[in-house]
Amino acid sequence: MMHGRVVAAHGRQYIVETGDGTRLPCFPRGKKSEVACGDEVEFARSSADQGVIEKILPRRSLLYRSNEIRQKLIAANVDQLVVVVASEPAFSDDLVTRALIAAESEDIEVLIALNKCDLTDRLAEARRQTAIFTALGYRVLELSALHHADDLRPHLQGRTSVLVGQSGMGKSTLVNALIPEARAATREISQALDSGKHTTTHATLYHLDADSHLIDSPGLQEFGLGHLGRGEIEYAFREFRPYLGQCRFRDCRHDREPDCALRPAVESGTVDKSRFASYRRLVGLEPAP
Ligand SMILES: Nc1nc2c(ncn2[C@@H]2O[C@H](COP(=O)(O)OP(=O)(O)OP(=O)(O)O)[C@@H](O)[C@H]2O)c(=O)[nH]1
Numbered sequence: 702m703m704h705g706r707v708v709a710a711h712g713r714q715y716i717v718e719t720g721d722g723t724r725l726p727c728f729p730r731g732k733k734s735e736v737a738c739g740d741e742v743e744f745a746r747s748s749a750d751q752g753v754i755e756k757i758l759p760r761r762s763l764l765y766r767s768n769e770i771r772q773k774l775i776a777a778n779v780d781q782l783v784v785v786v787a788s789e790p791a792f793s794d795d796l797v798t799r800a801l802i803a804a805e806s807e808d809i810e811v812l813i814a815l816n817k818c819d820l821t822d823r824l825a826e827a828r829r830q831t832a833i834f835t836a837l838g839y840r841v842l843e844l845s846a847l848h849h850a851d852d853l854r855p856h857l858q859g860r861t862s863v864l865v866g867q868s869g870m871g872k873s874t875l876v877n878a879l880i881p882e883a884r885a886a887t888r889e890i891s892q893a894l895d896s897g898k899h900t901t902t903h904a905t906l907y908h909l910d911a912d913s914h915l916i917d918s919p920g921l922q923e924f925g926l927g928h929l930g931r932g933e934i935e936y937a938f939r940e941f942r943p944y945l946g947q948c949r950f951r952d953c954r955h956d957r958e959p960d961c962a963l964r965p966a967v968e969s970g971t972v973d974k975s976r977f978a979s980y981r982r983l984v985g986l987e988p989a990p
């Protein structure tokens with residue numbers, strides 16, 4: 702049995718890399734594929750150019766994505782989530798909040814990268830949006846992937862980070878600037894996995910240096926929170942924590958229950974109203990926009 706790390710995931714196919722840099726396309730044993738990019742695995746060679754993943758080693762962390770139908774794993778063993786937003790086009794606060802919740806629930810650090818700061822038309826508005834997160838203690842880094850992508854590099858040092866963002870925020874521009882061989886690597890991986898078909902991989906891990914790694918997860922539109930209960934979601938709103946457990950009812954949803962401890966904090970402005978509105982949408986008290 703060999704030990705390796707999953708550096709690319711596409712459907713049920715994976716590329717596993719060993720310590721000496723050798724790479725092998727692998728399938729998981731069994732029908733259900735629960736392997737994620739970043740996983741440490743034990744695998745065996747089943748033919749000259751293919752292997753079988755026999756075992757997933759214990760994970761430090763695990764992030765999910767989802768569509769309407771099901772949850773999928775996006776990345777394992779990451780220390781940091783980098784959420785790329787931009788001055789334009791406008792970005793969704795709810796999507797950022799979803800990403801933050803996914804990170805909070807796995808104890809992953811968060812960095813919000815506000816990209817395209819060279820485009821100033823909407824910059825003030827974008828800064829108003831990120832200020833809410835800064836006030837909550839999240840780090841926000843202003844960036845221009847086109848001109849100064851290297852500004853992100855120190856924040857990736859010594860960690861495994863996963864980059865997520867809505868389409869158009871400049872995530873690909875950032876990856877290509879930080880990892881010049883990314884395009885070639887992507888081509889190589891899709892060849893190995895799909896024998897030439899033009900499909901993008903769900904997630905790819907790139908090495909920045911010996912102990913700094915970046916996982917790019919294309920087309921990530923939405924963070925699946927289906928695996929989280931209401932209690933975990935409310936806890937992930939870090940500014941709610943002082944009020945949790947203070948309501949009259951233990952299972953208070955902070956909706957219309959009497960003697961709710963959280964609602965007065967929202968009404969007085971101590972807790973940001975737009976964040977409370979996100980909470981209501983995320984737990985289904987309010988329809989999603
Ligand atoms: N002015 C400016 N434009 C940028 C910057 N970063 C990216 N862009 C542009 O924004 C557009 C979208 O960038 P992409 O890197 O393709 O965005 P993406 O987030 O990867 O989007 P998808 O590929 O749809 O997931 C492109 O036209 C980029 O050239 C930046 O820092 N400044």
Ligand SMILES: [Zn+2]
Binds near residue numbers: 954958960964
């Ligand atoms: Zn309450």
